[in-house]
């Protein structure tokens with residue numbers, strides 16, 4: 001099994017970040033100095049993926065513009081000798097081969113993924129949710145690809161979450177295979193604490209086999225009246241091997257305000273241009289809190 005392609009669903013309406021996301025796609029909000037979606041693309045690229053499909057909708061064209069060349073701006077930067085800015089602007093456009101397809105109706109994550117069938121064809125592929133930003137030494141999707149290839153299985157990225165928080169996620173039934181890797185035998189979407197299988201929740205990263213598409217085509221609406229990817233994954237894990245990887249890294253949900261602010265602070269503290277300044281700023285500020 002070799003994973004060469006990635007799919008990034010980015011067709012959500014961004015209702016948890018209004019009013020900021022009324023006209024700016026949530027994936028285009030700046031996290032320090034880059035839009036959120038660029039971190040996701042960079043994670044995939046750092047894991048060796050070259051072809052990426054973004055599932056968009058009619059209000060997200062700022063994303064395709066961002067990954068395009070911008071001759072007028074580049075000429076101006078060149079003339080002004082702004083080499084660093086010029087190379088950053090160019091780098092974003094040259095990161096990967098990026099493809100787009102629109103999800104014409106908002107029918108849920110599973111429905112969005114089913115739009116990727118023609119792009120994916122008959123090979124395994126990675127899925128990276130546009131809201132979930134990872135900070136890790138080794139790309140989180142790379143950790144999943146390694147396990148998927150080793151076990152010739154599909155893979156989901158998991159971490160433990162508090163029992164009170166499980167109803168925001170999907171919960172998986174696991175049995176250990178090796179350190180940080182489990183076999184998956186069941187799962188459910190947005191369970192109550194009484195319904196959950198374990199505290200291991202899927203957090204935005206998947207490696208799927210193309211078997212998922214036939215399952216998604218037959219999938220009936222689940223939680224929230226939407227076609228849920230988790231429901232289709234449940235069928236998949238009952239039929240074929242699936243592993244869960246308790247990945248190394250910190251995950252931020254940038255689709256809500258607190259997660260977005262946590263990511264902004266942590267990434268700013270690490271950024272060469274802002275880290276030392278922000279540390280000093282926060283130290284001074286802490287006296288007044």
Ligand code: G1P
Nearest residue numbers: 109129132169170202203204230
């Ligand atoms: C989605 C998935 C859910 C997963 C979560 C975090 O939910 O449906 O299974 O646990 O992302 O990655 P959402 O955040 O879109 O409600």
